[in-house]
Structure formats: structure tokens, C-alpha cells
Amino acid sequence: MSILNSKIPEGSISEKWSNHKANIKVVSPANKRKLEVIVIGTGLAGASAAASLSELGYNVKAFCYQDSPRRAHSIAAQGGINAAKNYQNDNDSVYRLFYDTIKGGDYRSREANVHRLAEVSPNIIDQCVAQGVPFAREYGGLLSNRSFGGVLVSRTFYARGQTGQQLLLGAYSALNRQIAEGGVKMYTRHEMIDLVTIDGKARGIIARDMVTGEIKRFGAHAVVIASGGYGNVFFLSTNAMGCNASASWVCYKKGAFFANPCYVQIHPTCIPVHGSQQSKLTLMSESLRNDGRVWAPKKAEDAEKLRKGIIGPNDIADEDRDFYLERRYPSYGNLVPRDVVPVARRQTINNLSDGVIVIDMVDRIVDVNLAFGRIINADRDLLIGNQFKRFSHLFLTDRPELSSESEFLTETTIRTNGGVRYFEVKYSPVTNNKNQLIGRIFLLHDISIRKKALDAAFESNALLRNEIAEKEKLITDLDAYARTVAHDLKNPISGVIGLTDFIKEDIQNQEEGKAIKLLDLLNEQGYKMLKIVDELLMLSRIRKEDFNPVEVDMYLIVNEAIKRLNLLAEERNATIVLPEKWPVVFGHSQWIEEVWVNLLSNAIKYGGDPPKIVMGSEDLKDGRFRFWIQDNGKGLPSESFEKLFTDFERLGKNNVEGHGLGLSITKRIIEKLGGQVFVSSENSPGKGCIFSFILKG
Numbered sequence: 152m153s154i155l156n157s158k159i160p161e162g163s164i165s166e167k168w169s170n171h172k173a174n175i176k177v178v179s180p181a182n183k184r185k186l187e188v189i190v191i192g193t194g195l196a197g198a199s200a201a202a203s204l205s206e207l208g209y210n211v212k213a214f215c216y217q218d219s220p221r222r223a224h225s226i227a228a229q230g231g232i233n234a235a236k237n238y239q240n241d242n243d244s245v246y247r248l249f250y251d252t253i254k255g256g257d258y259r260s261r262e263a264n265v266h267r268l269a270e271v272s273p274n275i276i277d278q279c280v281a282q283g284v285p286f287a288r289e290y291g292g293l294l295s296n297r298s299f300g301g302v303l304v305s306r307t308f309y310a311r312g313q314t315g316q317q318l319l320l321g322a323y324s325a326l327n328r329q330i331a332e333g334g335v336k337m338y339t340r341h342e343m344i345d346l347v348t349i350d351g352k353a354r355g356i357i358a359r360d361m362v363t364g365e366i367k368r369f370g371a372h373a374v375v376i377a378s379g380g381y382g383n384v385f386f387l388s389t390n391a392m393g394c395n396a397s398a399s400w401v402c403y404k405k406g407a408f409f410a411n412p413c414y415v416q417i418h419p420t421c422i423p424v425h426g427s428q429q430s431k432l433t434l435m436s437e438s439l440r441n442d443g444r445v446w447a448p449k450k451a452e453d454a455e456k457l458r459k460g461i462i463g464p465n466d467i468a469d470e471d472r473d474f475y476l477e478r479r480y481p482s483y484g485n486l487v488p489r490d491v492v493p494v495a496r497r498q499t500i501n502n503l504s505d506g507v508i509v510i511d512m513v514d515r516i517v518d519v520n521l522a523f524g525r526i527i528n529a530d531r532d533l534l535i536g537n538q539f540k541r542f543s544h545l546f547l548t549d550r551p552e553l554s555s556e557s558e559f560l561t562e563t564t565i566r567t568n569g570g571v572r573y574f575e576v577k578y579s580p581v582t583n584n585k586n587q588l589i590g591r592i593f594l595l596h597d598i599s600i601r602k603k604a605l606d607a608a609f610e611s612n613a614l615l616r617n618e619i620a621e622k623e624k625l626i627t628d629l630d631a632y633a634r635t636v637a638h639d640l641k642n643p644i645s646g647v648i649g650l651t652d653f654i655k656e657d658i659q660n661q662e663e664g665k666a667i668k669l670l671d672l673l674n675e676q677g678y679k680m681l682k683i684v685d686e687l688l689m690l691s692r693i694r695k696e697d698f699n700p701v702e703v704d705m706y707l708i709v710n711e712a713i714k715r716l717n718l719l720a721e722e723r724n725a726t727i728v729l730p731e732k733w734p735v736v737f738g739h740s741q742w743i744e745e746v747w748v749n750l751l752s753n754a755i756k757y758g759g760d761p762p763k764i765v766m767g768s769e770d771l772k773d774g775r776f777r778f779w780i781q782d783n784g785k786g787l788p789s790e791s792f793e794k795l796f797t798d799f800e801r802l803g804k805n806n807v808e809g810h811g812l813g814l815s816i817t818k819r820i821i822e823k824l825g826g827q828v829f830v831s832s833e834n835s836p837g838k839g840c841i842f843s844f845i846l847k848g
């Protein structure tokens with residue numbers, strides 16, 4: 152197994168490198184001229200290494216894949232460069248810079264190397280100044296400093312927001328001087344594609360001439376790799392897409408160890424990709440954090456108005472701003488280390504119960520908060536960078552056109568492990584300060600509680616409406632009852648009164664035989680009144696009684712109903728034709744028997760002479776069955792159908808007795824059982840009527 156030897160010098164941290172440098176073997180100037188060094192990369196690291204090595208007297212071959220060293224990605228650095236010069240007299244020291252850097256690197260950096268960086272930092276500034284880097288200066292001419300994230304002292308040397316560019320111009324001019332001197336041979340547009348090793352030592356490279364495509368070999372006594380970081384390993388990066396670590400990779404393949412990937416950087420002040428012409432994040436100088444205060448609106452309404460441009464940031468009062476860095480880190484405030492800022496911001500967004508998803512102009516998901524991942528049951532990290540259309544169906548049925556600049560609000564239902572949840576989906580376009588569309592944002596707000604309360608309110612409203620309708624019907628019914636029952640009871644009661652007078656007379660005249668006949672008539676009138684009272688009681692029972700539908704045997708029910716009407720059927724010489732089989736349905740046996748008794752007695756009473764009645768059923772193939780009964784009477788005109796079940800109308804006013812409650816009871820019962828009642832008739836003598844009702848099977 153190979154063991155990594157990072158060759159850190161011995162001794163205490165503060166002395167490791169100075170001891171090492173003091174004891175290192177030096178090469179004589181005469182020998183330096185005989186040695187060749189290849190430097191891969193001409194960014195800040197490579198250009199200064201190549202220039203310095205050449206100045207020392209070595210022969211240098213420098214390589215970069217861009218068309219000029221000036222195009223190295225170091226040009227993007229903005230904020231500044233730290234040095235423990237203590238110009239501000241704020242107690243800065245080499246140790247403090249060392250400590251802050253170790254801490255800022257999450258305690259992962261090699262301590263000895265970081266200490267050396269802190270030790271040489273003042274010299275680097277001097278060297279840069281000597282190279283002509285135009286660092287910012289105070290009015291009196293002294294170099295100026297700004298504060299920077301993770302640091303409580305002011306030690307950052309800067310050149311506006313272009314420190315990297317200015318430093319690179321300095322390094323580049325030093326390099327150019329050496330190129331002109333002949334110490335450095337510059338190979339631009341050359342990409343290192345392999346490393347040549349001899350006895351385990353790097354002795355040369357293979358490079359591709361990116362203009363001609365020619366593969367060339369270059370030998371040297373040593374190879375310095377200064378090819379920059381693997382920026383594009385991240386979906387979101389401020390590094391150029393060319394920062395692909397290809398040179399490091401070929402060294403790794405030749406046995407170099409992979410260690411300390413310290414090129415991982417967090418830039419909390421990035422502007423997201425906002426167009427198809429932009430492939431990466433753009434950095435706003437982090438120096439913005441120095442004197443400014445980072446905040447987000449506390450109220451969603453304010454954020455909304457800001458986004459729409461209705462108000463500006465200055466319209467939001469201090470008390471309505473969440474200075475989340477100051478709130479969370481009182482001692483560092485806005486100057487917390489850069490990796491802490493996005494974490495704090497992310498936590499602020501993640502603590503939102505609303506789901507947030509941001510997509511760019513090429514329909515890519517650029518940000519998602521935890522709540523959103525939870526809502527659609529997807530891993531937030533897997534969503535980022537994916538095409539939005541792969542996931543939009545999970546929460547949207549209709550999605551806006553990519554070009555749509557208008558907002559919309561819709562509601563959606565999402566099935567989760569905990570059941571169904573209801574969300575309000577709000578879409579807003581995201582625009583830049585020129586009002587150009589740069590992306591879209593969706594906000595998912597859980598409205599389950601509101602929706603359920605509304606549904607419950609709708610439901611109870613519907614119940615209330617039904618109850619009112621029922622009550623209105625009841626009032627109409629009662630009115631009709633009063634009329635009908637009064638009318639129907641009036642006849643037998645008048646009959647009873649008349650009969651009692653006659654009976655009294657017959658008794659006085661001692662005509663016993665006559666009196667007994669009249670008493671029979673009196674008895675008949677009594678039965679009539681009893682029947683009316685029974686039916687009234689039945690009607691009120693159906694309205695009030697609750698029931699559980701059970702399987703009922705229609706065969707038994709129909710037989711029982713026929714039995715009850717045997718006398719009437721015999722009297723009228725009626726024929727009843729029954730089907731061979733009845734289906735099984737759900738209902739209430741006693742009530743359904745009452746329905747058949749009513750329909751059958753009507754069929755016998757209003758059927759032909761003699762009545763011929765046919766009964767049957769039909770499977771409606773949707774879980775329901777229709778039952779019907781047809782007579783051979785005169786039939787009914789269609790305009791009377793409506794009134795039959797409601798108005799307590801007599802079926803035949805003159806020729807047949809009846810008080811009209813039967814069909815009303817029938818309708819009540821069938822509706823209570825969840826079914827429907829119908830009547831049809833051709834209104835043609837002999838063809839009669841067909842009364843039918845539907846029940847669930």
C-alpha cells in the first residue's frame with residue numbers, strides 16, 4: 152500500500168518552513184541554467200511560478216490552453232488578497248491570519264502550509280505592488296484594506312472588484328518580461344494530455360497543440376502542475392467551464408495522490424445563471440458584505456412586492472427586515488465565513504413551510520428548498536440541475552409557457568404518504584433589473600386545512616340546503632295533507648255522523664236488522680279512517696327513521712305484498728304475471744313491501760277490467776336494478792306524471808276511491824333507499840301505466 156508523504160518539514164508550526172528554507176540545498180547559479188522546468192498553467196499560481204523560476208535562472212517552458220495567460224480563470228477573482236501587515240493596527244498578526252485561514256477552511260487545510268502562506272503574505276503584497284498591481288489606496292497614498300468574511304480584522308488588499316484581474320496582469324507582465332528575456336518559452340493553446348515519468352519522477356509532458364492538433368512531447372528536469380481547480384465538478388460554479396482539472400487527472404493516472412481538494416469554494420454572493428448565453432454563476436464581489444447588511448424581507452407580501460417591482464428595498468422598514476446573519480452570528484454578523492452564509496440562507500429558506508422551486512430560462516431547476524422536496528417526495532439534491540419538465544407533472548397539471556411573463560395562481564392536489572394534501576401553486580416570473588425574464592419561481596403553499604374547512608363548510612351548507620328543501624317540502628306536504636286528509640276524512644266522518652243518526656232512528660223504531668246493516672257500514676267507514684291514519688303514520692316514520700340497508704329477498708317481499716291484496720285482486724278478478732327470478736338488492740324489506748302494496752293496489756284499482764298486471768325487473772349493468780309494474784288501464788296523460796308523487800292527487804277523481812298518499816309514500820321510501828321512482832304511460836286505453844323504481848344491487 153502506498154503511504155502519502157506530504158513532506159511537511161519537521162519542527163513547530165511557526166518554524167517548519169523557515170527552518171526548512173534555511174537548511175535546504177541551494178542550486179548554484181551556473182547549474183540553474185542547465186535545468187529545465189515545465190510549468191503547466193499560467194494563472195496566478197503558474198504565471199508567478201514560471202516568472203520566479205526563470206528569474207532564478209532556470210529554463211522554463213510554460214503551458215496554458217487559452218490563447219493568452221491573461222485568460223486564466225484567476226481573472227475572475229474579485230474580493231482581494233489577505234496579508235498580515237496589520238496596517239489598520241487592529242491587532243492582526245501572522246498567527247491570527249493563520250488561525251482565521253485554518254478555521255475558514257473548516258480545519259481541513261495543512262496547518263504548516265497555511266502558516267507559511269500567512270508568513271509570506273506581507274511579501275506577496277510587496278511583490279505585487281512592485282509588479283505594478285494597482286491596489287486601492289487611502290487618500291494619503293497608503294494601501295487600503297477592506298474587511299472580509301470570516302475575519303474580524305481588516306487585512307484584505309484589493310483593486311476595486313477586479314483584484315484577480317489586476318494580480319494576473321502583474322503576474323503576466325512579470326512572465327512576459329521573462330519570455331522576452333528568453334528564460335520562459337511560452338506555449339499557449341497547448342493542452343497537457345499526459346505526464347511522462349522516469350523512475351517515478353515527472354520528467355516531461357505530452358501536449359496537444361490545440362491549433363494544429365499536433366501531439367508533441369516536452370522533456371524537463373521537473374514538472375510543476377499549476378492547472379487550477381476542478382470548478383465544473385459542481386452544477387453551480389463561479390469557475391469557468393474549462394476548469395476541468397484534466398492536467399491533475401493525468402498526473403493522478405500516473406500515480407500522483409489525490410489529496411486536499413482545496414479548490415472547493417463557496418461564493419455566497421453569486422448571481423444565478425440568467426440566460427442561455429451564460430453557463431455559470433456570476434459573482435458579485437463579496438466585499439459587498441463589508442459594510443452592507445445582508446437581509447431578507449420578513450414578510451412574504453413584501454418579498455412579493457419587491458419581486459414585482461412595486462416597491463424597492465428602501466421601502467421596507469428595518470423592523471420588517473430579517474438580518475439573518477446578524478441574528479444568527481452576533482459577533483461576526485455579516486462577516487461570517489463565506490461557507491456559513493449560504494448555510495444560514497439555506498436554513499432560512501428551508502425553514503419555510505412553503506415549497507420553493509426556481510427554474511432558469513432553459514427550464515433547468517436551479518434551486519429547491521427542503522419543503523419542496525418533502526412535498527413531492529423527492530431528494531432535493533437530485534432535483535437541482537435536472538430538467539423541470541421531468542418533475543413538473545408531480546405538482547402541476549397545466550404549466551405555463553416558458554415565455555410566459557404573467558403570474559398565475561392555481562390549486563393542486565398532491566398524494567403523500569400521509570394522504571391527500573391541497574396546495575396553492577403560485578407562479579411568478581423572475582426578472583432582472585432591466586425587466587428581462589431570467590427565470591421562474593414556483594411557490595407551493597399548503598392549503599389543506601383551509602380547503603378541508605371550506606369543504607366542510609360546503610358540505611354543511613349542502614346539508615343545510617337539503618334540510619331546508621326537506622322542510623319546505625314538508626310544509627308543502629303538510630299543507631297538502633291537511634287538504635287531502637281533511638277532505639278524505641270528511642267523507643267517512645260525515646258518513647259516520649249520518650249513519651249514527653240512522654242507527655239511532657232504527658233503534659228507536661226497533662228495526663234491529665236495519666241497524667245492524669248500518670253498523671256494518673259504520674265499521675267500514677271506521678276502517679277507511681284507520682287506513683288513512685296508518686298511512687299518515689307511515690309517511691312520518693319514513694321521514695324520521697334511520698336505517699341500514701341490508702340485502703333483501705324481493706321474491707318474498709312481492710309475495711307478501713300480493714298476499715295483502717288477495718281480497719282486492721279476487722274481487723276485481725285481477726291476473727298478476729310475475730317473473731321467474733328477482734334480483735337481490737339492498738334496502739328495507741318492510742318499506743319495499745309497502746311500495747309494492749301501493750303500486751300493486753293502484754294497478755288493480757286503476758287497471759283494465761279485469762286488471763292484467765305484469766311485474767318484472769331489469770339489470771341496469773351499473774350495479775343498479777329497475778323494478779316495474781304495468782297495468783292494462785286507461786293510462787295517464789304525461790302532464791299528470793309530475794303531480795302523481797307530490798300533490799296528493801287522486802288518480803281517478805270520480806270513479807275510484809283513494810286519498811293520494813300511496814304514491815307519495817312510495818317516492819319517499821325509494822328516495823330514502825337511495826333510488827328513484829318513474830312513471831310512463833302512452834295514455835292509451837288498455838296500455839295502462841308503467842310504474843318503476845330503481846334500487847342498488
Ligand SMILES: Cc1cc2nc3c(=O)[nH]c(=O)nc-3n(C[C@H](O)[C@H](O)[C@H](O)COP(=O)(O)OP(=O)(O)OC[C@H]3O[C@@H](n4cnc5c(N)ncnc54)[C@H](O)[C@@H]3O)c2cc1C
Binds near residue numbers: 191193315390397
Ligand atoms: C469568481 C471567483 C472569485 C474569486 N475571488 C477570490 C478572491 O477574492 N480572493 C482570493 O484569494 N481568491 C479568489 N478566488 C480564487 C482564486 O481566484 C483562485 O484560487 C486562483 O486564481 C487559482 O489560480 P490558479 O493559477 O491555480 O488557477 P487558474 O487561474 O484557473 O489557472 C489555471 C491554468 O491552468 C491552465 N491549464 C489547466 N489545465 C491545463 C491543461 N490540461 N493543459 C495546459 N494548461 C492547463 C489554464 O490554461 C490556466 O492557465 C476566486 C475565484 C473565483 C472563480
